[in-house]
Amino acid sequence: MGHKEITKIACVASDTPRAQKGLATLAKRYPLVERDEADVLIALGGDGFMLQTIHEHMDSGLPIYGMNRGTIGFLLNEFNPDTLLKRLNLAQVHALNPLIMTAFTLSGQQVSALAFNEVALLRHSQQSAKIRVCINGKQRLEKLICDGIMVATPAGSTAYNLSARGPIIPLGSNVLALTPVSPFRPRRWNGALLPHSATIEFEILNAERRPVSASADSFEVREVAHVTIKEDHTRPACILFDPDHSLEERIFNEQFIY
Template identity: 50%
Template structure:
């Protein structure tokens, strides 16, 4: 990964938490910050949730610029370490860029409504009631599991593989692996199926069985659609995002490190 250029027009945004707002007030007088809609890059102060919110806003607005996150939240997996008093512009100039392609989700509801959202972390299908879900799993136009009986199922990108996917006992994927994780949530049948690792060029279709008795919702990162009939998923390479990381603290290193946490 090559060193990024030194950006001239940089925007500064912050979440509404007390810590993020304090850092915003500290950084605001250090340079002439550009408006976000005219910036070449953006500094994002907050946690992973605010970073995801910012990246999704870029996708929705159709204007994607590199984002440098400063962790003022909790986990901060997508962020850089907060260092009070450091020269943020010099850190950005030395940062390394990592490209992330989101999942594109096309969902069809029981009343034939159609919804398209992007997911940077994962798309998850979840049962809506006490009844277990029954889901048909199709990969590359071939039915792989005719009836997965479960609480749900999710498809994760490498960037999201240490989030909900890991909590559901899914695999951690290196960032450059070009893979997706297909992970069941509390599977009942097939009892021994623990998921699959797929090339990220795969197309995935998840079809709900017995939807009136066993309704299912779908969540693409923070967007939810209820009472779905089917969901189609594929990597959206045309919507590639860029995250900036300090040397030695890149996302791929964090993904490796996470596998040795005990």
């Protein structure tokens, strides 16, 4: 997938000293412009800042090129100010479709939010959560007793999903990961792979006594009673990666790290 020629660069950076130093370096070497004038938006920081940038600027229509000024930098390219315009114009585009979460709280409030990594439900008391799981309107688990459960995208499958022993999902596989967090009953249920077209519903049982929160990436809603999740194809985010360090290759390589 290609993109139009990039000549004008806008840049945002996290407030860490390392990211701010990177911003100063780029500003000295390139004539940075405002976002509305730019062909690309560069994000300097870690994976968390990259996700924040995607959420804040996804509707701008600009491709986003992250450069790692954090730690892991899974969603980011190597920071290197040399030949930046050449790298930007050779970069590969990945269109990431977010999940849309619609949560209904015990008080009757309805809240919607987008997630590019995962939507996660977690217990908010000392007692385990009890959750009914339905897929495309059909009950699949009458009562999951657990610390929580999540739906992860391929891009997010190497994040929280992986730490909860969920599967790594290659890009383009058109599936989502349904992964429990510390499941107690059914004891042997380890999750499922779902078609990306699926609509997933979670009903919180005994929600007053066993409170549960729902989060879409970093956005959190507490005391939820019912949560619906599906993939949103109307608002993709366009992320740029260097050809020799593509997101697809990184996700693939994660399966061989031990």
